Amino acid sequence: MLSLFRRSRAEERRQAEAVKPWVRAALGLAEDVAVSVSEIQCGDVRCPGLETVILVMRPGERTAIYKIAMPLRDVGEAAVVDALSPLT
Numbered sequence: 051m052l053s054l055f056r057r058s059r060a061e062e063r064r065q066a067e068a069v070k071p072w073v074r075a076a077l078g079l080a081e082d083v084a085v086s087v088s089e090i091q092c093g094d095v096r097c098p099g100l101e102t103v104i105l106v107m108r109p110g111e112r113t114a115i116y117k118i119a120m121p122l123r124d125v126g127e128a129a130v131v132d133a134l135s136p137l138t
Contacts, residue, residue, distance in 0.1 A: 072130040089122035
């Protein structure tokens with residue numbers, strides 16, 4: 051059953067797939083690097099509620115975790131670049 055206030059899983063997957071190329075471009079990632087984009091409910095009272103989490107998994111390295119303090123549906127290319135730029 052779908053909630054009136056929650057996007058469908060298909061919409062969430064489409065948005066996550068749209069974000070991945072922005073991550074790859076911002077970090078200059080090779081094809082063998084796995085990228086995961088998901089939306090989670092943040093349990094910290096300082097969080098906005100939903101946040102977007104980006105995992106970058108380079109072979110032989112620890113997974114890099116990037117967070118964007120907004121729901122996945124609101125994440126655009128500028129938000130991705132801003133979230134990744136201090137760490138590149």
